[in-house]
Amino acid sequence: MSHIEYVWDALDRRVRQCVPVPAIIHQLHTAIGEWDNIPQATINSLINSMRISQMTDFLMNCNSLSRIFEIVETHKVYRQKLDELTNLQATCSSAISKQRKGLKDLGHSLCTKTSDEKETELIKDIQMQIKDKENFFFDMEAYLPKKNGLYLNLVLGNVNVTLLSNQAKFAYKDEYEKFKLFMTIILMFGAITCLFLLNYRVTDEIFNFLLVWYYCTLTIRESILMSNGSRIKGWWVSHHYVSTFLSGVMLTWPEGSMYQMFRSQFLAFSIYQSFVHFLQYYYQSGCLYRLRALGERNQLDLTVEGFQSWMWRGLTFLLPFLFFGHFWQLYNAMTLFRLAGHEDCKEWQVFMLALTFLVLFLGNFLTTLKVVHQKIQENPEKVQKQE
Known part of the structure; x- marks a missing residue:
């Protein structure tokens, strides 16, 4: 008699002495069949001491343990594949x-x-x-x-931020775009509230702190996206770092006559900037979707707060809004330079903000102008027809 047959006969005799429960007998036979290395004497002693309820509990425990062992085996295979993947990654990185x-x-x-x-x-x-x-x-x-x-080393340390699947990359990119849209709307209403409803230093500080947090978060997320294949280059990478610095200086600007002279102008500029960012997100998203479908753009390309070459077809109507915003930055710089020369001005933030707004104007204006010039040089006949 085999070991499994012995277990079956012992269970059958014990259960029939109590109450005939064929379903339990069959299930116990299947469950204990998986424990073929248990001595027969031990199994016989265990079965003889069982009641029907205990047999049911034993059956449930056997099934649970079987599932646990399956999970353990699956995890073991996963760890082996993970080691193989790590070795392949190292080999590919070295070859590249x-x-x-x-x-x-x-x-x-x-x-x-x-x-x-x-x-x-x-x-x-x-x-x-x-x-x-x-x-x-x-x-x-x-x-x-x-x-x-x-930058990522300073903020996150030496942690791997590469997302291995396309699904994870696209999900992170979409979450980044939604975050930008949500925060753009929040900042617009925040600036409107501070300008027209709540003229308090506390609310201004909250708004400026929100700007600092927003731009810091953008720089971190953009760095992660760049590590995962997004092509964000040139000035549009540096733009958010400069904006973070500007927002931080605004946050430290103490209350005073100089601050009040510039407050309304800055909040009005923030409202307009948020409005333009919303327009850019709305129209750039549609344009990128169309270009991705045609295979002309990368799946991880992002909306930006400026003008790039791929926007030439269909988004040139945004240029007047962008140039107006750029010259508003220049106007902010000129206003702050004038305030810095005022006899009552003692805050270092005034001159520093003037320089920062000037840097933003030069970077935004010259980069946009360069893109427009390149597209005109590439398509002179088309531009003449449009004119």
Whole structure:
């Protein structure tokens, strides 16, 4: 007689002495069949001491333990696959680093090489291929762990922020866009409340603190998105850092006559800026959705508080709103420079804010102007027809 048959016969005899419960007998036979390494004497003693209720409890415990063992085995397989994934990530990262170094050395050698006209064309073609390969490696690295930049290291430490699946990347990007929209609306109503309803220093401080927190959060989230493949470059990366600094200086500006002279102008500017940001989000989202569907834009491209080349088709009507906002920043800088020269001005924040608004104006205006100039140079005939 086999071990399982012995268990079955023992259970059958014990249960039939009490109350015939065929369902329990069958289930116990199946459950104890999974414990084939238990000695027969131990099982016989255990069964003889059981009642029907105890058998039911024992059956439930056996089923629970079986599920636990299944989970343990699944987790074990998961850990093995995770180790394999980590090794593959390290291998890919090392290979890409070597390829990048080779491309960099090749690019330097091409720049220093003297050549005739035919070789110059060939060099330009090679440089274009190098650029394409660098973009290809950039897309690959979006799915590999990488070292954080200086800012993320200071804020989060050396923690891996790379999201491995497309679903996780898109979900984080969408959450970022919703956060921007929600905070834009909150800041607009906050500025309206401070300007028209609550003329108190406390409410102004709350509004300025909200600005500091908002821009700090944006810089962190944008850095994480850049680590995951979003192409946010140039001035639009630095723009939020400068805005964070400006909001922090506004927060520390003490109450006084200089502050009151600039307060209404700043709040009115904040209302207009939030309105323009809302317009940009609304129309850029639709434009990006269309371009992604056509395969012309990356899935992780974001809405920005400025003008980029991909907005040329369909979003040029936003340019007057943007330029008006840029010149309002210049007007803020001029007002603050004038206040800084006032005989009653003793706060360092006035001159610092003037410089910061001037930097924002120059960065925003020159970057937007550069994009417009490039698009006009690329499409002169089209622009003339539109005019």
